[in-house]
Amino acid sequence: MYEQLIKYIEQNSAVHLNKDEIEIIYNNFIPKKFRRRQFLLQEGEVCKYVAFIVKGAMRQYSIDEKGKEHIVGLCIENWWAGDRESFTKETPSGYFIDAWENTDVLMISKNNLVNLAKSVPAAAELSKILDERQAIALLRRVNSAISYSADQRLAELEKTYPEFLPRFPQHIIASYLGMTKETLSRIRSTGLKK
Amino acid sequence: MYEQLIKYIEQNSAVHLNKDEIEIIYNNFIPKKFRRRQFLLQEGEVCKYVAFIVKGAMRQYSIDEKGKEHIVGLCIENWWAGDRESFTKETPSGYFIDAWENTDVLMISKNNLVNLAKSVPAAAELSKILDERQAIALLRRVNSAISYSADQRLAELEKTYPEFLPRFPQHIIASYLGMTKETLSRIRSTGLKK
DNA sequence: CGCGGGTTTGATGATGCTCAAGCCCGGTGG
DNA sequence: CCACCGGGCTTGAGCATCATCAAACCCGCG
Numbered sequence: 001m002y003e004q005l006i007k008y009i010e011q012n013s014a015v016h017l018n019k020d021e022i023e024i025i026y027n028n029f030i031p032k033k034f035r036r037r038q039f040l041l042q043e044g045e046v047c048k049y050v051a052f053i054v055k056g057a058m059r060q061y062s063i064d065e066k067g068k069e070h071i072v073g074l075c076i077e078n079w080w081a082g083d084r085e086s087f088t089k090e091t092p093s094g095y096f097i098d099a100w101e102n103t104d105v106l107m108i109s110k111n112n113l114v115n116l117a118k119s120v121p122a123a124a125e126l127s128k129i130l131d132e133r134q135a136i137a138l139l140r141r142v143n144s145a146i147s148y149s150a151d152q153r154l155a156e157l158e159k160t161y162p163e164f165l166p167r168f169p170q171h172i173i174a175s176y177l178g179m180t181k182e183t184l185s186r187i188r189s190t191g192l193k194k
Numbered sequence: 195m196y197e198q199l200i201k202y203i204e205q206n207s208a209v210h211l212n213k214d215e216i217e218i219i220y221n222n223f224i225p226k227k228f229r230r231r232q233f234l235l236q237e238g239e240v241c242k243y244v245a246f247i248v249k250g251a252m253r254q255y256s257i258d259e260k261g262k263e264h265i266v267g268l269c270i271e272n273w274w275a276g277d278r279e280s281f282t283k284e285t286p287s288g289y290f291i292d293a294w295e296n297t298d299v300l301m302i303s304k305n306n307l308v309n310l311a312k313s314v315p316a317a318a319e320l321s322k323i324l325d326e327r328q329a330i331a332l333l334r335r336v337n338s339a340i341s342y343s344a345d346q347r348l349a350e351l352e353k354t355y356p357e358f359l360p361r362f363p364q365h366i367i368a369s370y371l372g373m374t375k376e377t378l379s380r381i382r383s384t385g386l387k388k
Numbered sequence: 389c390g391c392g393g394g395t396t397t398g399a400t401g402a403t404g405c406t407c408a409a410g411c412c413c414g415g416t417g418g
Numbered sequence: 419c420c421a422c423c424g425g426g427c428t429t430g431a432g433c434a435t436c437a438t439c440a441a442a443c444c445c446g447c448g
Contacts, residue, residue, distance in 0.1 A: 363426060363427085364426075364427065365427085375426085375427075375428095376427095376428080379427060379428055379429085380429085383429095
């Protein structure tokens with residue numbers, strides 16, 4: 001499990017880790033298994049950990065006053081799951097995060113992450129890169145949400161994250177795109193004809 | 195102008211700057227005035243600078259195939275304007291950024307920002323904090339866009355950024371919220387009656 | 389075989405968009 | 419001083435898109 005994380009950090013920060021650093025990483029991340037449907041975080045809780053997904057898939061969503069789920073994020077292998085807002089500000093989260101598949105993760109707490117950033121420069125670097133990427137991806141999503149029609153949003157997703165489509169059922173994808181499963185179904189069937 | 199930036203950096207990074215650091219900041223930021231409607235960035239260009247807004251207001255938007263503007267971001271005093279994606283990856287931007295009011299900014303190039311981060315720890319710290327905040331704000335906006343109806347989105351904006359409403363005309367606010375000015379107008383009038 | 393989750397299809401309706409007209413108001417120029 | 423203009427805001431009628439609700443289907447699995 002850890003090898004995958006080490007490799008990920010080295011690749012994404014473009015830094016080679018020495019023995020000591022690897023040791024530190026081993027000591028700061030906690031391995032954990034989530035069964036399908038098990039929660040990493042529930043609304044109202046403070047997000048104590050961010051989780052590196054070694055294998056599996058998770059989703060982050062809110063539930064509105066009518067009880068409907070709205071998927072704000074999906075994550076699979078080599079992504080990070082966690083509510084940044086709750087994690088950094090230590091405030092109650094407005095989101096749920098649960099495992100969509102049985103999932104293996106490596107989790108790190110806030111304190112440990114701060115320590116890690118101090119002692120392993122690559123980790124600090126990586127953290128910054130991830131924040132940047134996150135901000136970039138989210139701005140694209142905002143643009144797509146306010147600018148495009150349902151079928152354009154689907155087309156965008158197919159281009160940006162094709163790996164999501166086989167991985168999650170359509171009602172999840174639909175929610176992620178801000179539409180109903182019925183609409184997604186119709187778009188897909190008519191989309192192919194043209 | 196610079197005093198405002200210094201103050202901003204000190205407050206947001208919670209670090210006091212020494213003379214040398216202040217000197218470095220003076221040397222790395224370029225002051226510039228934008229007239230109303232003047233572009234900081236146009237679609238297809240690489241975003242060379244991020245701009246700290248000392249006074250005024252700017253907007254960031256895309257233009258779709260029908261020629262309609264979609265506002266992805268608004269910024270006023272003590273905010274930063276710039277397309278993060280284009281700036282960090284040095285790729286052509288998909289957005290326009292222009293001044294909505296006559297605006298005074300302090301701009302910094304990518305190279306200078308990298309240098310600054312090396313020599314002024316507070317700047318590096320700040321940069322990280324801003325990325326975090328950006329990611330947090332954008333996730334909220336995504337959630338709002340995919341979960342809420344037009345009137346709920348307006349309510350959210352009124353709570354989150356009340357300072358925008360008197361500052362920008364309604365058709366700008368409407369676009370920011372992903373609706374038409376007519377819809378916004380109707381929501382506002384019926385909203386008050388209740 | 390029956391069950392449950394996922395997907396599709398259809399009918400209906402609400403929400404929000406489009407297009408068009410009119411209004412308000414501050415600014416400009418005759 | 420008034421006429422006119424432009425930008426912004428409002429209002430209305432008709433329409434497109436998408437949501438809702440309901441039913442049926444499909445298929446892997448116990």
